[in-house]
Amino acid sequence: MNRDRSGGLADERTGEDEPQPRPSTPMAGVENGARLERLAGTVARLREQVQQAHATADGRALIEMAKGILVERLHCGPQQAATQIADLAAAAGVSSIELAADIVNQAAHDRLAAVAREFLERVGADRGRRPGADDPAAKAADAAAGSLAVRLRTAESGALAAFTSQAVAQSVLDHALRPLGATAVAVWSAEQGASLRLVGHAGFAPGEAELWHHVPPGVVTPARRALTVRGPVWLRSLSEAALPTIGQLQAPHGGRVALPTESGGRLLGVLEIAWPDVLGPQPPAVHRQIEALAELVAHTIDTGTPTEAVRSPGTGTGTDLAGLRELVDGLLDPAMLLRPRTDAGGRLIDFRIEYVNARFADPDGRPRNLVTGSYLLESYPFAAEQGNLFDMVEHVHATGEPFRATGVSLIAVVGQVQVPTTADVSISRYDQHVVLIWRVEDETARLTNLLRHAQRLGRIGGFEENLLSGQITWNSQLYALYGLPATADPVPLDHLTAHSHPDDAGNARRFLRGLLHHRRPADTAVRLQRPDGVVRHVRVVAEPVLDADQRLIAVRGAYQDISAQHWAEVALAATRDQLAHSEQRTADRNRLAKQLQQAIMPPVHGPIDTSQLAVAVRYRPAENEHLVGGDWYDAVVLPSQQVLISVGDVAGHGIKAATGMVALRHALRGLATTGAGPGQILSWLNLVAHHLTDQVMATAICGLYDPPTRTLRWARAGHLPPLLLHGGRAINLPMIRGILLGAVDNGVYEEAQVQLQPGDTLLMYTDGLIERKDRSLRESLEQLLATAEHPATGLDQRLDHLLIHSNSDTDDDTCIVGIQVRDPS
Numbered sequence: 001m002n003r004d005r006s007g008g009l010a011d012e013r014t015g016e017d018e019p020q021p022r023p024s025t026p027m028a029g030v031e032n033g034a035r036l037e038r039l040a041g042t043v044a045r046l047r048e049q050v051q052q053a054h055a056t057a058d059g060r061a062l063i064e065m066a067k068g069i070l071v072e073r074l075h076c077g078p079q080q081a082a083t084q085i086a087d088l089a090a091a092a093g094v095s096s097i098e099l100a101a102d103i104v105n106q107a108a109h110d111r112l113a114a115v116a117r118e119f120l121e122r123v124g125a126d127r128g129r130r131p132g133a134d135d136p137a138a139k140a141a142d143a144a145a146g147s148l149a150v151r152l153r154t155a156e157s158g159a160l161a162a163f164t165s166q167a168v169a170q171s172v173l174d175h176a177l178r179p180l181g182a183t184a185v186a187v188w189s190a191e192q193g194a195s196l197r198l199v200g201h202a203g204f205a206p207g208e209a210e211l212w213h214h215v216p217p218g219v220v221t222p223a224r225r226a227l228t229v230r231g232p233v234w235l236r237s238l239s240e241a242a243l244p245t246i247g248q249l250q251a252p253h254g255g256r257v258a259l260p261t262e263s264g265g266r267l268l269g270v271l272e273i274a275w276p277d278v279l280g281p282q283p284p285a286v287h288r289q290i291e292a293l294a295e296l297v298a299h300t301i302d303t304g305t306p307t308e309a310v311r312s313p314g315t316g317t318g319t320d321l322a323g324l325r326e327l328v329d330g331l332l333d334p335a336m337l338l339r340p341r342t343d344a345g346g347r348l349i350d351f352r353i354e355y356v357n358a359r360f361a362d363p364d365g366r367p368r369n370l371v372t373g374s375y376l377l378e379s380y381p382f383a384a385e386q387g388n389l390f391d392m393v394e395h396v397h398a399t400g401e402p403f404r405a406t407g408v409s410l411i412a413v414v415g416q417v418q419v420p421t422t423a424d425v426s427i428s429r430y431d432q433h434v435v436l437i438w439r440v441e442d443e444t445a446r447l448t449n450l451l452r453h454a455q456r457l458g459r460i461g462g463f464e465e466n467l468l469s470g471q472i473t474w475n476s477q478l479y480a481l482y483g484l485p486a487t488a489d490p491v492p493l494d495h496l497t498a499h500s501h502p503d504d505a506g507n508a509r510r511f512l513r514g515l516l517h518h519r520r521p522a523d524t525a526v527r528l529q530r531p532d533g534v535v536r537h538v539r540v541v542a543e544p545v546l547d548a549d550q551r552l553i554a555v556r557g558a559y560q561d562i563s564a565q566h567w568a569e570v571a572l573a574a575t576r577d578q579l580a581h582s583e584q585r586t587a588d589r590n591r592l593a594k595q596l597q598q599a600i601m602p603p604v605h606g607p608i609d610t611s612q613l614a615v616a617v618r619y620r621p622a623e624n625e626h627l628v629g630g631d632w633y634d635a636v637v638l639p640s641q642q643v644l645i646s647v648g649d650v651a652g653h654g655i656k657a658a659t660g661m662v663a664l665r666h667a668l669r670g671l672a673t674t675g676a677g678p679g680q681i682l683s684w685l686n687l688v689a690h691h692l693t694d695q696v697m698a699t700a701i702c703g704l705y706d707p708p709t710r711t712l713r714w715a716r717a718g719h720l721p722p723l724l725l726h727g728g729r730a731i732n733l734p735m736i737r738g739i740l741l742g743a744v745d746n747g748v749y750e751e752a753q754v755q756l757q758p759g760d761t762l763l764m765y766t767d768g769l770i771e772r773k774d775r776s777l778r779e780s781l782e783q784l785l786a787t788a789e790h791p792a793t794g795l796d797q798r799l800d801h802l803l804i805h806s807n808s809d810t811d812d813d814t815c816i817v818g819i820q821v822r823d824p825s
Contacts, residue, residue, distance in 0.1 A: 186200070189269040196269075253278055336435070481559055631647075647817050664693075681702050693742070
């Protein structure tokens, strides 16, 4: 037997083809188990030694960075710098690696230092709130703060010292991500054509890298989504997100984070981190740590860290500017070469025009030497305004995805005058440079394109027919109009009669005679019968083409599909007939309703005199006949010598409202003769509206005035309460309970009474007096009170003043009933 490199036992082969069998005894099984245990222990010990060696190497790299900083700052030698670090670490009671991380943080002032410093400040604040510095929690927090700084700087030093992207991923995972609970990491490179390539990974099964070495365009993964949104993508669980990615079989319910790696406005790739279980909400400190690691990965990729795979052409870090200029010069279209311009923080702010080819024509008319060397937004401000041209260039530079578009709006400034134009734009990225091509549409192409769209929108098909050679030229619209495929032979113009409806054959023959025989322009309208059975109404316009001897050599013209226009005219004529009929019927109904209303309730111009009481009414019908409504009023002396005063308003307009008004008004008069009170009368009237009419609903006020006692008993059914004028002041009577008529079959109506004094005036009215569309009911009632308080010489003058100064704007019927108590003297 001999030993292999791992320290385990290897079988010693003989010259025979098969190994010699060993006795199968219990002792042999025990011996084999012991050997396997020793072999597994050896492998574990060697793996631990390798990991310790990596950690030691990374720590040494971090210490070497700190020594370099001290050599530069203190102007000392490397040995003195190493002694200084060891002495300072012993005096501070920390390890050399922790001190080195702190020195690097103080000198770098980068994202990693900011994250560590923020964590230290937060720990210091928390420690200040604790009872004492010797508290175990305080010591643990201080240790965590120091550990964070060491982890981030150790990950950085390991990544910078790595020779492969694989080593970069392993360093980031071991030193920075495992303490956060992550178990795997993948580094993706953004390739040309919107694809992704796996350039580094750690923690995934060996076969996963082979399966996911390349992600073609169009496959939505967490990494692809991070590039699309250009921001971090946090996934609670892969199974919930339903996105395929590397390692999904290992941990189907694990969480994922994908962060784009960006440098100078250019998306280089994606850092994807995997957790074994569902990922819960993380504190802001963890978010910032992960973002700092993404910047670290971007830096290592951008500075040219070698990868195992060969980069695609045009994606290397070394830019051949002369070769790019040759490429731009070889293009047949106007083109410019752009280089990104970044600010101190590395953010993209503009693009410098490095070069323009000989075919480039500046829209503003400037020579090429004035454009070269300038910046895109300075030379062409419209790039940030029209069509988002700058955004397109920035997106291509960031993602590497080429962009193509036609008809992009551009605005040139010629002599301080803005001239709009359109162009076909093509944008491509070559490493860190962008090639922008715009082809401005010339006048001939623009007019041709405009004519083509006009013919399409107008459904016009043009033709030209050479009568000498028999050659016929059609455009695509004419093929569609005839219902023929584009490969079919055009139909000669003299065959128009055969393709027309038989009733239109005469029109087609007259058209052809005037055009071909009399040689003058002609037009006609026919119904074109297509092979698919569809009939189209078309208008044909043509003119003859004559040579110098006035001989007819060709005809040219156009067909226009006027089917939609024809059927629209037919429908319009039918609609006009129906509208005229409807208008006549409506006018007859409105006239009938108005006549019925006037016959039942003629306007009253003079007062109704009773003992110690003056009663006056005003009625103003709607000005529009179609708004004739169901307003009514009544004032009559009952057999009991009491005076019935009522107003009402039936919902709706027209003949139905007028007939409903007639039924309720007469029913109210009849019910009042029973001697019942106003509440009982309205209760009975509600039954009439609910059961004995055609679904009529109305509001009403019923009042009974007793002359000997000067007392008015009244009730309301959804109507506005009366208005009382006493001593020159106007007030609204209370809003007592009472639902509108016809709404329910068992309405209850509350009664109220008011004691009138000599000189008092009581007004009942319908809502046509006050209703407005632009104000509330409360505002309208306040305006009515102010108008009613205007001095008047008598009851008639007061009612006329109310009608004249009414601010209503609904053009509805208006009724007013006024009673005034006379002075007995």
